[in-house]
Structures are given as C-alpha cells and as structure tokens.
Amino acid sequence: MNGEGRDVGPGARESRPPSGTPLARRAGVALYEEVKADLTRRLVAGESPPGVKLPSEASLAQGYGTNRLTVRRALADLARGGVVRTEHGVGTFVREPSVRHRIDDGQGSLSESMAERGLSVVHQVIEVTEEPSATGPPEFPRWPGATVRLRHRRSLEDTPWSLSEAVLPAALAPRDWDGTESPFTRLTRDTGIAVRRARRSFSADAATADDARWLDIQTGTPLLIVTGVNTDAEGNDLAHIQHHTRADRTEYVVNLLV
Amino acid sequence: MNGEGRDVGPGARESRPPSGTPLARRAGVALYEEVKADLTRRLVAGESPPGVKLPSEASLAQGYGTNRLTVRRALADLARGGVVRTEHGVGTFVREPSVRHRIDDGQGSLSESMAERGLSVVHQVIEVTEEPSATGPPEFPRWPGATVRLRHRRSLEDTPWSLSEAVLPAALAPRDWDGTESPFTRLTRDTGIAVRRARRSFSADAATADDARWLDIQTGTPLLIVTGVNTDAEGNDLAHIQHHTRADRTEYVVNLLV
DNA sequence: TAGTGGTCTAGACCACTCA
DNA sequence: GAGTGGTCTAGACCACTAG
Structure with missing residues (x-):
C-alpha cells in the first residue's frame, strides 16, 4: 500500500x-x-x-x-x-x-483497413480441401463445379486473432497464396472480380480445443463468431465465410444508418 | 443404434x-x-x-x-x-x-419483431438510477440535465435472454414502465419521438457472476455483447444501450448492402 | 534436473430440491 | 431424509520449459 x-x-x-x-x-x-x-x-x-x-x-x-x-x-x-x-x-x-481492435464496417478487407493503421496482418493457411460440388451446402450458381474449403488463421501484429474458413468455387480459389493479403483481395487482383461483403451474422461461442490451440487461448474462452456471405458486384454469392475471432481483441462496429 | x-x-x-x-x-x-x-x-x-x-x-x-x-x-x-x-x-x-433467435437488422425494436413471429418478450426492470448530468460519460446535447441508467432483463418466451442497460436523458425515461414493450417503443408512444438504431458494436465476453445469476447460465459462459447508440430522426443521440445477450440463443444478422 | 502448470484420484462435507 | 450438484482438501503423477 x-x-x-x-x-x-x-x-x-x-x-x-x-x-x-x-x-x-x-x-x-x-x-x-x-x-x-x-x-x-x-x-x-x-x-x-x-x-x-x-x-x-x-x-x-x-x-x-x-x-x-x-x-x-x-x-x-x-x-x-x-x-x-x-x-x-x-x-x-x-x-x-486487451486492446480491442475496432473493425469499422467498410467494404475494404480487414487486411487493408489494418494496414492503413500500420498494423500487420498475416494469414497462415491451415488446410485446403476440395470438394465436388454436390457435397457442399452452399451453392454458387455462376460457378458450378467443385468448391474449395480454405481454413486459415489471421494474426494481427504477430498475435493469433481469428480462425477463419472460406468456402468458394474452386475456379476462384487463390493458388500459391502467400498470406500477405486476404484471399479476397488476392481474388480481385487475380480475376478482376470485385468482392463485396454482404450479410454478416454475429454470435458468440466457447472456444473448442481446436480453436484454443490455434488462437493461443484456453478452451472455453468466449469467441466472437462472424459468419457471412461475400458477393460480386451483381450480388451473386462468391463465398461463404466464417471467422472464430478472439473476443478479447475484437470489437466489430457496424453503422446501421447510411 | x-x-x-x-x-x-x-x-x-x-x-x-x-x-x-x-x-x-x-x-x-x-x-x-x-x-x-x-x-x-x-x-x-x-x-x-x-x-x-x-x-x-x-x-x-x-x-x-x-x-x-x-x-x-x-x-x-x-x-x-x-x-x-x-x-x-x-x-x-x-x-x-439452441434455437437461435435471428434478429434481422431492421429499424423496429426487438419486441416488435419478435411479436410479429408470435414470440413473447418481457422486460423486467432491475435497477433505475438517476445521475446528475455531470457524471454520465455520454452527452445528450438536446436534452441537458440528469440522465437515467435503466438496467433491465429481457426474456423471450419466459427464458432469460439478455441483461440490458440503457442510459438516456431523465426527461425521456419512461415512468411506470410495465415491461410489456421496449423502453424505446414506449418512449415513441409517450413523446412521439422516433427512435432509430444507429451504430452497433459487437463483441463477446465471459459471463460475470452477476450476468450468470440474471440469465440463468453458468459463470464464464460466452455472451454476445452488443453496444450502440439510438438516435432521433435527425441523428441526435437519444440513448446509449448495452446488451449482454445469451449467445446460445442469439444470432444477430446485419445486412451490409442496402 | 528443477520448477511449473495439467490431470486425476479418493474422500469429505455442504447446499439445495423434493417427496 | 434421500439424492443431487457445488465446493474443498491432500496427495500423486505427468508434460512441458528452461537453465
């Protein structure tokens, strides 16, 4: 005292x-x-x-x-x-x-908005699985055929930040992805297709043992779960995404009034 | 088997x-x-x-x-x-x-959108405290004076659902609130002021012992934390709100593209 | 090898609910 | 009062990290 x-x-x-x-x-x-x-x-x-x-x-x-x-x-x-x-x-x-990284809503990718603030974002590919079109629940009308399930980890400033999954048509999946940019930034660069963030759904859940291992936290720790759909400029579904995000480092801000 | x-x-x-x-x-x-x-x-x-x-x-x-x-x-x-x-x-x-109550983004209140689906919402007042204007962090330019901190619990179909807090000018706080409608629905009915949901911020956190008691869950259970600001039609701040919501029963859906 | 956290056991007592 | 979950103890062994 x-x-x-x-x-x-x-x-x-x-x-x-x-x-x-x-x-x-x-x-x-x-x-x-x-x-x-x-x-x-x-x-x-x-x-x-x-x-x-x-x-x-x-x-x-x-x-x-x-x-x-x-x-x-x-x-x-x-x-x-x-x-x-x-x-x-x-x-x-x-x-x-617990510096909460405010992710203001915007049409730019996370990597881009973080880079603007001088923060480094690194993506590390965990698993890439290709599935025949029949099995995947999501449907991609304009890109029939196989889909790719891309699991990766995003780190902010060398700290694990989210365990993310993207399901998208195999034709659009990035090859030789080095992780320095978001898979969708890369997609735009490769194909010229503009990616728009459409619906987002927020929930929370306890970290599973797998989450915990990748995110360097304890099992049961609260995670912010963000799921959603990315579309092209015409509103066609491009990809289904899911982020398991460390809640102690995240605040997701959305402006409902435009 | x-x-x-x-x-x-x-x-x-x-x-x-x-x-x-x-x-x-x-x-x-x-x-x-x-x-x-x-x-x-x-x-x-x-x-x-x-x-x-x-x-x-x-x-x-x-x-x-x-x-x-x-x-x-x-x-x-x-x-x-x-x-x-x-x-x-x-x-x-x-x-x-775990029926996840999808709260589609809309300008109606939770009570209203749930009532449309035949679900009952009940608000139970936990605590009402009045504070001189100087102490409260939020500022309400158009309604100077004391502010009221309104803590209440929302239940859906008789199940505790969220522990909520609203800070608003004392002049606008509902009197003799019976909990059958949202405090803001009541505000509109009483004063004619239209309430709009503006910024919303999403995060997650572990339930405190207090959360746990009111929400009938276990300490440490993940909660979806939604904070935000409600405004009038002109965009003036009316109230600051915070919901500690049971994540096992919640999915908050936001449409980013209009 | 020493020190640390991670797991597991056996047993005890308490607080709560309900017949 | 019987049965249940909630808390606590004492002690053991293991897995991991670092000097």
Missing part, C-alpha cells in the same frame, strides 16, 4: 506479484470466488503491470492457505476472462492490455 | 440416458476430453432429446470408471458450451434446442 512507483529493474518482470493474505471469507461465497476477487483486485488495481509473472500455483495456494486446486479454479476463470494467461511449464502471467 | 423411435412414456423424460462405456483413451488426450466427446456424441447424436435428465455425476463417474471430478469438468465444459444445463440439487439436463 506504499505509494512508490513501479520502478522495475532492467529486464525485470517480477514487480510486486500478489502474495498471500488471509482471505476474508463471507458466508455463501465460494473460496475460489474470494481468491478470484482478491487476485483481480491486485492485478487490475495496477499493482502488477501486464506481463508480470504471478507466483506459482503452489505458492499462491500456500499464501492463501488453501488448496492448489482452488487456486487453479480461480486462475482458470481469470484466464477465460482474459485477465491472465498461462504457459505450461513456465508460469501464469498478467495479460497484455 | 437400433432404429426405434423415441417413444417416451407419458411424462417420462428419462429416455435412454447415456450410460457408462469403457472409454477408448488416446495418448495425449485428457480423460475429461474423452468423457466430453463421448457425452457429446450420445447427446448430439439425438439419442437423448432435449430435457432428458442425465444420470447423476456419481453414476456417470462410476460408469466411465473415473472420478466424479473428471466427469464434473466435462459437464462444466458442456454447460459453458450450451449443451447441458445443471440444476443444483436436481440434476443435469440436455439443453433445449
């Missing part, structure tokens, strides 16, 4: 980790909730800047005079809430400030 | 609960993930229609030949994912079909 600044030594990232205190237990409130509240108080209160390593679970448990599992439960909740981040075999850290 | 129908007896809700099987463990996959996968297989595969009560945690644990805590961990994940629902002292149940 002394008013000294956070004068951390060179390279030091350990400044003032929360240590144990006797918890004031209230009737009807679970112990792990108390631990969670106490940790939140200490972390959010700013005593521990982002990146600070928390004491080990064992020592936290000892400090609180409780079981390690109780501490783990509190930490798991905080991780799902985006307050801390755990690394297996390394430790638990205060999360970087 | 037999093809019989789900001829449940009168009042019976117990048809074919998943019982224990020896789990095929795979290297590197946690036991609770296997349990989760097995339960999901059985439930989603349709062997157990919504509302069916699962066996108790103790008997599931015995059936799987594992510890109760392992089963609990699997069930907690499924609950966060909206697959099952637990009731303290009663049991665990397969969730009602």
